[in-house]
Amino acid sequence: xxxxxxxxxxxxLATGADEARVCKDIPESQCNDQPVNFVLxxxxxxxxxxxxxxxxxxxxxxxxxxxxxxxxxxIGFLVPVRExxxxxxxxxxxxxxxxxxxxxxxxxxASIVEGLCILGMALVGLSGMEGAAxxxxxxxxxxxxxxxxxxxSIAAKDTLGKTVSKTRRGRVSGYAATASGIVAVGVGLxxxxxPEAARPDWVLYALLVAAAxxxxxxxxxxxxxxxxxxxxxxxQTFRDVVADxxxxxxxxxxxxxxxxxxxxxxxxxxxxxLFVAMAxxxxxxxxxxxxxxxxxxxxxxxVSSSFWGWxxxxxxxxxxxxxxxxxxxxGLASLAIIALMPQLKGEVWVYAGLVFLLGVAHSGVRIGxxxxxxxxxxxxxxxxxxxxxxxxxxxxxxxxxxxSGATMAFGVEIGIAALAVLALVGAGTALSLRDVQKx
Numbered sequence: 001x002x003x004x005x006x007x008x009x010x011x012x013l014a015t016g017a018d019e020a021r022v023c024k025d026i027p028e029s030q031c032n033d034q035p036v037n038f039v040l041x042x043x044x045x046x047x048x049x050x051x052x053x054x055x056x057x058x059x060x061x062x063x064x065x066x067x068x069x070x071x072x073x074x075i076g077f078l079v080p081v082r083e084x085x086x087x088x089x090x091x092x093x094x095x096x097x098x099x100x101x102x103x104x105x106x107x108x109x110a111s112i113v114e115g116l117c118i119l120g121m122a123l124v125g126l127s128g129m130e131g132a133a134x135x136x137x138x139x140x141x142x143x144x145x146x147x148x149x150x151x152x153s154i155a156a157k158d159t160l161g162k163t164v165s166k167t168r169r170g171r172v173s174g175y176a177a178t179a180s181g182i183v184a185v186g187v188g189l190x191x192x193x194x195p196e197a198a199r200p201d202w203v204l205y206a207l208l209v210a211a212a213x214x215x216x217x218x219x220x221x222x223x224x225x226x227x228x229x230x231x232x233x234x235x236q237t238f239r240d241v242v243a244d245x246x247x248x249x250x251x252x253x254x255x256x257x258x259x260x261x262x263x264x265x266x267x268x269x270x271x272x273x274l275f276v277a278m279a280x281x282x283x284x285x286x287x288x289x290x291x292x293x294x295x296x297x298x299x300x301x302x303v304s305s306s307f308w309g310w311x312x313x314x315x316x317x318x319x320x321x322x323x324x325x326x327x328x329x330x331g332l333a334s335l336a337i338i339a340l341m342p343q344l345k346g347e348v349w350v351y352a353g354l355v356f357l358l359g360v361a362h363s364g365v366r367i368g369x370x371x372x373x374x375x376x377x378x379x380x381x382x383x384x385x386x387x388x389x390x391x392x393x394x395x396x397x398x399x400x401x402x403x404s405g406a407t408m409a410f411g412v413e414i415g416i417a418a419l420a421v422l423a424l425v426g427a428g429t430a431l432s433l434r435d436v437q438k439x
């Protein structure tokens with residue numbers, strides 16, 4: 001009873017006492033458990049996002065590739081593989097998930113796999129393995145990690161939709177991202193400010209071990225959710241799943257617009273590695289630079305995610321448009337600043353500032369789109385809508401990743417300019433969506 005009282009208090013503090021018991025679109029059987037489920041999902045997602053921050057494919061894993069002397073070209077594949085392979089399997093997973101009345105264990109087991117894969121990457125470095133063998137081993141572990149991530153993603157959104165009401169879901173992601181951002185800020189400050197003797201090379205591997213531990217802790221926490229058995233109708237074969245998803249896509253105009261907007265807004269995820277590549281080119285690579293970039297990325301999540309979560313619960317459409325528009329303008333502004341003030345090229349704080357501002361924008365895009373697709377789907381189609389959306393975006397991410405790589409052949413600056421324009425187009429497309437929170 002004491003635990004329940006504590007979770008009730010935390011829930012009311014997080015959501016506001018006046019509307020703490022709102023249950024708009026979840027089963028009546030879940031209403032009493034909403035406070036404890038809200039708190040447990042914030043905590044478990046905070047662990048997961050902390051793992052993401054400590055093993056960031058945009059910042060930390062490139063450093064790992066360099067540290068083990070692996071082929072440099074592998075760095076270009078990290079983000080596309082990390083993101084696309086987490087999305088592509090979801091059209092199948094969404095249908096399979098429907099066969100199970102309780103779905104929280106999908107997330108828990110997938111998170112255990114994620115943690116073990118990241119632990120494996122740390123062991124590659126600590127074992128002394130080097131060169132191509134080390135690089136391809138890390139790459140293989142990233143593939144397995146990403147596939148597990150796809151299972152966790154679809155399970156998380158479906159379980160969230162069952163256990164936490166509309167107008168509360170954005171805050172789950174927002175508070176979790178803020179907590180993980182605070183951890184990343186602390187790590188970044190240590191790497192950036194500590195004397196060189198206090199941060200030996202093995203600190204990089206310690207970060208990965210800590211990330212693995214965060215995913216395992218998240219898996220345990222998530223398994224404690226009080227999820228009531230849900231409907232199991234709709235469990236299908238792969239062929240039936242594909243046919244049903246195609247019909248859904250062709251018949252739902254709002255979903256089509258959302259997918260178009262989300263496709264263009266992929267640019268906000270791809271722009272970050274280009275800022276990092278520019279920083280590495282102009283300032284060199286060491287743990288101090290890594291610290292500043294981790295600090296910037298973590299600080300962005302810490303200061304903005306709760307705001308974006310609150311705004312998404314008011315209007316996820318406007319949240320996506322505002323955040324993507326800001327990212328596009330930032331990309332163009334960064335090129336103008338570097339061109340007009342070339343003396344700033346060698347200053348690491350410039351790139352840390354760009355990573356910070358882009359992190360703020362990308363956090364808004366991510367939280368806005370997650371909230372929008374869950375609220376758009378309604379009561380019975382959350383898993384299917386999320387799976388369809390993510391599977392399509394997974395393919396398009398590989399295509400846009402190849403496009404981004406092609407533009408980089410003409411220079412990092414050309415790549416940033418192209419992605420900035422795509423982000424602005426995504427912002428405009430998002431504004432044409434229906435305001436689903438008003439339904």
